[in-house]
Amino acid sequence: MVHFLNHEFPSMRLDVVEIDPMIVRLAREYFGTAPGPRTRMFVEDASDYVGGARESYDIVFMDVHLRPREGTDLSGQPLRLKTAAFLGSLRGRVRPGGVAVFNLMEGPHTGADIQAIRTVFGQGVVFRSASQGNLIVVSQVSGLRPDDQELRRRARELDGRGDRGFRFESLLGERVD
Numbered sequence: 001m002v003h004f005l006n007h008e009f010p011s012m013r014l015d016v017v018e019i020d021p022m023i024v025r026l027a028r029e030y031f032g033t034a035p036g037p038r039t040r041m042f043v044e045d046a047s048d049y050v051g052g053a054r055e056s057y058d059i060v061f062m063d064v065h066l067r068p069r070e071g072t073d074l075s076g077q078p079l080r081l082k083t084a085a086f087l088g089s090l091r092g093r094v095r096p097g098g099v100a101v102f103n104l105m106e107g108p109h110t111g112a113d114i115q116a117i118r119t120v121f122g123q124g125v126v127f128r129s130a131s132q133g134n135l136i137v138v139s140q141v142s143g144l145r146p147d148d149q150e151l152r153r154r155a156r157e158l159d160g161r162g163d164r165g166f167r168f169e170s171l172l173g174e175r176v177d
Contacts, residue, residue, distance in 0.1 A: 001061060001063065002014060002016050002027065002031075002033045002039065003027075003031045003032060003033050006033075006036075006038070006039060008162075008164055010038075011038075012038065013038045013039075014038060014039045014040070015039075015040050015042065015055065015057070016033075016039065016040065016041045016042065017042045017044055017046050017049045018041070018042070018043060018044075019043070019044065019045050019046065019066075020043075020066075021043045024041060024043055046062075046064055046078075046081060047078075047080050047081060047086055047089075050086065050089045050090050050093055051089055053093055055093065056093055056094065056095045056098075057093055057094055057095065057098060058094075058095055058097075058098040058099075059094075059098055059099050059100075059101065060090060060093065060094055060098075060099075060100045060101070061101045061103070062081070062090070062100065062101065062102045062103065063103040064077055064078060064081050065077055065103075065105065066078065073107070073109045074107050074108070074109065075104075075105035075107050075109075076105075077104075077105070077113075082113060082116060083116075084116060084119070084120055087116060087117060087120040087121070088120055091120055091121055091141060094141040095141070096141055096142045097140070097141065097142065098140070098141050099138055099139060099140045099141070100117075100121060100138075100139045100141070101136060101137070101138050101139075102117060102124075102136070102137040102138075102139075103129075103134060103135075103136055104134065104135045104136070104137060105133055105134060105135075106133050106134065106135055110135060113137075114126060114135070114137055117137050117139055118139070121139035121140075121141060122139075122142075123139055123140060123145060124137045124138065124139040125137070125138045125139075125145070125175060125177065126175065126176040126177050127171065127174045127175050127176065128174050128175075128176050129174070130174070135176065148172075151172055152169060152172060154168075155167075155168035155169035155171070155172055156168075156169055
């Protein structure tokens with residue numbers, strides 16, 4: 001994702017938080033993902049980072065999965081990152097009008113996870129990922145959710161900016177609700 005964002009949106013500034021230094025090393029070796037003038041990388045627990053961050057963001061991507069073990073759900077998502085307290089702290093880091101995007105692995109806990117996100121953020125649009133078993137929840141912080149016509153207009157505009165190997169407009173058809 002970091003490589004994609006750096007390549008496709010060259011003026012975007014990124015703060016990347018990853019708990020596992022091995023993942024950071026592999027990302028650098030295999031994807032050329034490294035800190036730079038627009039990309040800061042923090043090897044830190046997301047809950048600690050969000051709790052201590054002073055920055056606010058236009059968009060936050062949450063893709064947090066470890067090997068399932070004590071302290072995680074069956075998909076490996078840390079339980080502490082699913083709490084109302086953490087989600088509230090995360091919401092506090094997203095600027096008004098900004099969005100938080102959550103990658104969830106489907107399982108018996110998914111309904112409760114989506115409900116927790118919707119409770120804290122006030123909304124959450126759910127998309128089924130092209131890869132089976134993933135759901136993407138997009139939650140906007142304040143502001144009105146654009147209607148379908150406006151979403152399609154924005155998607156076509158993004159699609160018109162170049163070929164990214166997928167079409168934003170086709171993603172709208174992946175909505176679950």
